[in-house]
Amino acid sequence: EPEVTQTPSHQVTQMGQEVILRCVPISNHLYFYWYRQILGQKVEFLVSFYNNEISEKSEIFDDQFSVERPDGSNFTLKIRSTKLEDSAMYFCARRVPGGADEQFFGPGTRLTVL
Amino acid sequence: LAKTTQPISMDSYEGQEVNITCSHNNIATNDYITWYQQFPSQGPRFIIQGYKTKVTNEVASLFIPADRKSSTLSLPRVSLSDTAVYYCLVGDITYSSNTGKLIFGQGTTLQVKP
Numbered sequence: 001e002p003e004v005t006q007t008p009s010h011q012v013t014q015m016g017q018e019v020i021l022r023c024v025p026i027s028n029h030l031y032f033y034w035y036r037q038i039l040g041q042k043v044e045f046l047v048s049f050y051n052n053e054i055s056e057k058s059e060i061f062d063d064q065f066s067v068e069r070p071d072g073s074n075f076t077l078k079i080r081s082t083k084l085e086d087s088a089m090y091f092c093a094r095r096v097p098g099g100a101d102e103q104f105f106g107p108g109t110r111l112t113v114l
Numbered sequence: 115l116a117k118t119t120q121p122i123s124m125d126s127y128e129g130q131e132v133n134i135t136c137s138h139n140n141i142a143t144n145d146y147i148t149w150y151q152q153f154p155s156q157g158p159r160f161i162i163q164g165y166k167t168k169v170t171n172e173v174a175s176l177f178i179p180a181d182r183k184s185s186t187l188s189l190p191r192v193s194l195s196d197t198a199v200y201y202c203l204v205g206d207i208t209y210s211s212n213t214g215k216l217i218f219g220q221g222t223t224l225q226v227k228p
Contacts, residue, residue, distance in 0.1 A: 004157075031214055033216075043218040044218070045215045045216060045217060045218075055213045056213040058215075093157070093216075101148070101214070102148070105158050107156060107157060108155070110155075
Protein backbone atom coordinates (compact mmCIF):
# COMPACT_ATOMS: atom_id res chain seq x y z
CA GLU A 1 0.00 0.00 0.00
CA PRO A 2 1.33 3.44 -0.88
CA GLU A 3 2.75 5.03 2.22
CA VAL A 4 2.19 8.49 3.61
CA THR A 5 4.40 9.58 6.47
CA GLN A 6 4.11 12.57 8.75
CA THR A 7 6.44 14.33 11.12
CA PRO A 8 6.48 14.97 13.96
CA SER A 9 4.18 12.41 15.47
CA HIS A 10 3.49 14.73 18.39
CA GLN A 11 4.05 18.47 18.68
CA VAL A 12 3.56 20.49 21.83
CA THR A 13 3.59 24.25 21.52
CA GLN A 14 2.64 27.37 23.36
CA MET A 15 -0.33 29.44 22.30
CA GLY A 16 0.68 32.04 19.75
CA GLN A 17 3.63 30.08 18.43
CA GLU A 18 4.04 28.96 14.84
CA VAL A 19 4.08 25.27 13.99
CA ILE A 20 4.92 23.44 10.81
CA LEU A 21 3.56 19.98 10.22
CA ARG A 22 5.20 17.89 7.54
CA CYS A 23 4.01 15.18 5.21
CA VAL A 24 7.04 13.26 3.89
CA PRO A 25 8.22 11.84 1.60
CA ILE A 26 5.91 12.41 -1.27
CA SER A 27 6.80 12.16 -4.91
CA ASN A 28 5.00 12.07 -8.19
CA HIS A 29 1.61 12.79 -6.72
CA LEU A 30 -0.69 15.59 -7.67
CA TYR A 31 -3.46 15.51 -5.08
CA PHE A 32 -2.85 16.21 -1.42
CA TYR A 33 -5.09 17.01 1.47
CA TRP A 34 -4.94 18.09 5.07
CA TYR A 35 -7.60 17.10 7.55
CA ARG A 36 -7.87 17.56 11.27
CA GLN A 37 -9.67 15.72 14.01
CA ILE A 38 -10.29 17.28 17.36
CA LEU A 39 -10.35 14.67 20.11
CA GLY A 40 -13.67 12.87 20.14
CA GLN A 41 -14.96 14.63 17.05
CA LYS A 42 -15.21 13.83 13.37
CA VAL A 43 -12.51 14.20 10.75
CA GLU A 44 -12.72 17.64 9.14
CA PHE A 45 -11.44 18.70 5.74
CA LEU A 46 -9.02 21.64 5.80
CA VAL A 47 -7.52 22.08 2.36
CA SER A 48 -6.86 20.33 -0.92
CA PHE A 49 -3.73 20.93 -2.94
CA TYR A 50 -3.55 20.07 -6.61
CA ASN A 51 -0.59 20.57 -8.91
CA ASN A 52 1.17 22.82 -6.40
CA GLU A 53 -1.81 25.06 -5.81
CA ILE A 54 -4.64 25.20 -3.31
CA SER A 55 -7.72 23.88 -5.10
CA GLU A 56 -10.17 24.16 -2.24
CA LYS A 57 -10.17 25.17 1.38
CA SER A 58 -12.71 24.93 4.14
CA GLU A 59 -13.96 27.63 6.48
CA ILE A 60 -11.56 26.31 9.10
CA PHE A 61 -8.60 27.10 6.85
CA ASP A 62 -8.37 30.79 7.65
CA ASP A 63 -5.47 33.21 7.26
CA GLN A 64 -3.46 31.59 10.01
CA PHE A 65 -3.10 28.42 7.93
CA SER A 66 -0.94 27.91 4.87
CA VAL A 67 0.28 24.97 2.82
CA GLU A 68 3.40 24.55 0.74
CA ARG A 69 5.53 22.10 -1.15
CA PRO A 70 8.82 23.80 -0.33
CA ASP A 71 11.13 21.36 -2.09
CA GLY A 72 8.84 19.52 -4.46
CA SER A 73 8.37 16.54 -2.21
CA ASN A 74 7.60 17.60 1.34
CA PHE A 75 4.11 18.92 1.86
CA THR A 76 3.73 21.23 4.85
CA LEU A 77 0.91 22.74 6.85
CA LYS A 78 1.82 25.87 8.75
CA ILE A 79 -0.21 27.38 11.54
CA ARG A 80 1.12 30.88 12.14
CA SER A 81 -0.22 31.69 15.58
CA THR A 82 -1.63 28.68 17.32
CA LYS A 83 -4.68 28.81 19.52
CA LEU A 84 -5.85 26.38 22.15
CA GLU A 85 -8.61 25.18 19.81
CA ASP A 86 -6.02 24.14 17.23
CA SER A 87 -5.17 21.17 19.41
CA ALA A 88 -6.07 18.17 17.29
CA MET A 89 -4.75 15.33 15.16
CA TYR A 90 -3.71 16.58 11.75
CA PHE A 91 -3.76 14.10 8.90
CA CYS A 92 -2.13 14.42 5.53
CA ALA A 93 -3.63 12.39 2.72
CA ARG A 94 -2.96 11.76 -0.90
CA ARG A 95 -5.29 10.67 -3.61
CA VAL A 96 -4.43 8.13 -6.22
CA PRO A 97 -6.13 8.70 -9.57
CA GLY A 98 -7.48 5.76 -11.49
CA GLY A 99 -9.37 2.74 -10.24
CA ALA A 100 -11.12 3.16 -6.93
CA ASP A 101 -11.04 6.71 -5.73
CA GLU A 102 -9.33 6.37 -2.40
CA GLN A 103 -7.20 8.52 -0.23
CA PHE A 104 -4.25 7.25 1.73
CA PHE A 105 -3.91 8.90 5.09
CA GLY A 106 -0.77 9.39 7.07
CA PRO A 107 -0.49 8.39 10.73
CA GLY A 108 -1.16 11.95 11.78
CA THR A 109 0.51 14.57 13.94
CA ARG A 110 -0.95 15.18 17.33
CA LEU A 111 -0.76 18.91 18.03
CA THR A 112 -1.14 20.08 21.60
CA VAL A 113 -1.40 23.81 22.20
CA LEU A 114 -0.84 24.91 25.79
CA LEU B 115 -22.46 16.24 -1.39
CA ALA B 116 -25.19 13.87 -0.32
CA LYS B 117 -25.91 13.71 3.38
CA THR B 118 -25.49 10.33 5.02
CA THR B 119 -27.07 8.85 8.12
CA GLN B 120 -25.69 5.83 9.95
CA PRO B 121 -26.05 4.43 13.46
CA ILE B 122 -23.82 6.05 16.03
CA SER B 123 -22.73 2.77 17.55
CA MET B 124 -23.03 -1.00 17.26
CA ASP B 125 -21.92 -3.91 19.36
CA SER B 126 -21.03 -7.36 18.13
CA TYR B 127 -19.21 -10.48 19.21
CA GLU B 128 -16.23 -12.16 17.70
CA GLY B 129 -17.05 -14.43 14.81
CA GLN B 130 -20.32 -12.74 13.95
CA GLU B 131 -21.17 -10.99 10.73
CA VAL B 132 -21.74 -7.27 11.13
CA ASN B 133 -23.89 -5.19 8.82
CA ILE B 134 -23.77 -1.40 9.02
CA THR B 135 -26.39 0.42 7.02
CA CYS B 136 -26.04 3.94 5.72
CA SER B 137 -28.89 6.07 4.38
CA HIS B 138 -28.23 8.55 1.59
CA ASN B 139 -31.62 9.56 0.23
CA ASN B 140 -30.29 12.45 -1.82
CA ILE B 141 -27.58 10.53 -3.65
CA ALA B 142 -26.89 11.95 -7.10
CA THR B 143 -26.38 10.09 -10.35
CA ASN B 144 -22.61 10.58 -10.36
CA ASP B 145 -22.12 9.76 -6.68
CA TYR B 146 -20.22 6.74 -5.49
CA ILE B 147 -20.47 5.21 -2.04
CA THR B 148 -17.25 4.78 -0.11
CA TRP B 149 -16.53 3.35 3.31
CA TYR B 150 -13.54 4.16 5.50
CA GLN B 151 -12.37 2.63 8.76
CA GLN B 152 -10.57 4.47 11.54
CA PHE B 153 -8.77 2.99 14.52
CA PRO B 154 -8.04 5.19 17.54
CA SER B 155 -5.20 7.65 16.96
CA GLN B 156 -4.83 6.60 13.32
CA GLY B 157 -5.88 8.10 10.02
CA PRO B 158 -8.93 6.76 8.19
CA ARG B 159 -8.34 3.80 5.91
CA PHE B 160 -10.24 3.06 2.73
CA ILE B 161 -12.26 -0.14 2.90
CA ILE B 162 -14.48 -0.38 -0.13
CA GLN B 163 -16.26 1.63 -2.80
CA GLY B 164 -19.21 0.94 -5.05
CA TYR B 165 -21.80 2.44 -7.33
CA LYS B 166 -24.53 -0.17 -7.51
CA THR B 167 -25.35 -3.81 -6.72
CA LYS B 168 -22.64 -5.61 -4.80
CA VAL B 169 -18.94 -5.15 -4.39
CA THR B 170 -16.69 -7.54 -2.51
CA ASN B 171 -13.04 -7.41 -1.59
CA GLU B 172 -10.82 -9.22 0.88
CA VAL B 173 -12.04 -7.06 3.74
CA ALA B 174 -15.75 -6.47 3.27
CA SER B 175 -18.78 -6.51 1.03
CA LEU B 176 -20.88 -3.55 0.04
CA PHE B 177 -24.53 -4.03 -0.86
CA ILE B 178 -26.32 -1.28 -2.75
CA PRO B 179 -30.01 -1.64 -3.67
CA ALA B 180 -31.34 -0.55 -7.03
CA ASP B 181 -32.57 2.84 -5.79
CA ARG B 182 -29.13 3.53 -4.24
CA LYS B 183 -30.72 5.42 -1.36
CA SER B 184 -28.93 3.26 1.15
CA SER B 185 -25.99 0.91 1.36
CA THR B 186 -24.84 -1.80 3.73
CA LEU B 187 -21.29 -2.55 4.69
CA SER B 188 -20.91 -6.18 5.63
CA LEU B 189 -17.96 -7.41 7.69
CA PRO B 190 -17.77 -11.20 7.80
CA ARG B 191 -16.74 -12.91 11.01
CA VAL B 192 -15.46 -9.90 12.91
CA SER B 193 -12.61 -10.08 15.37
CA LEU B 194 -11.59 -7.82 18.24
CA SER B 195 -9.28 -5.97 15.86
CA ASP B 196 -12.27 -4.82 13.82
CA THR B 197 -13.26 -2.52 16.66
CA ALA B 198 -13.15 0.88 14.99
CA VAL B 199 -15.20 3.74 13.61
CA TYR B 200 -16.71 3.12 10.18
CA TYR B 201 -17.60 6.01 7.93
CA CYS B 202 -19.97 6.05 4.99
CA LEU B 203 -19.22 8.77 2.43
CA VAL B 204 -21.11 9.64 -0.71
CA GLY B 205 -19.77 11.84 -3.47
CA ASP B 206 -18.85 12.37 -7.08
CA ILE B 207 -15.41 10.92 -7.66
CA THR B 208 -15.05 12.31 -11.16
CA TYR B 209 -11.74 14.10 -11.10
CA SER B 210 -12.81 16.80 -13.47
CA SER B 211 -15.69 17.95 -11.34
CA ASN B 212 -14.38 18.06 -7.82
CA THR B 213 -11.31 18.41 -5.67
CA GLY B 214 -11.75 15.02 -4.07
CA LYS B 215 -12.21 16.28 -0.53
CA LEU B 216 -13.78 13.81 1.83
CA ILE B 217 -16.60 14.93 4.09
CA PHE B 218 -16.83 12.69 7.11
CA GLY B 219 -19.83 12.32 9.36
CA GLN B 220 -19.71 10.99 12.89
CA GLY B 221 -19.46 7.42 11.65
CA THR B 222 -20.50 4.21 13.38
CA THR B 223 -18.43 3.07 16.32
CA LEU B 224 -18.28 -0.71 16.18
CA GLN B 225 -17.34 -2.47 19.40
CA VAL B 226 -16.47 -6.13 19.00
CA LYS B 227 -16.60 -8.10 22.22
CA PRO B 228 -14.95 -11.43 23.01
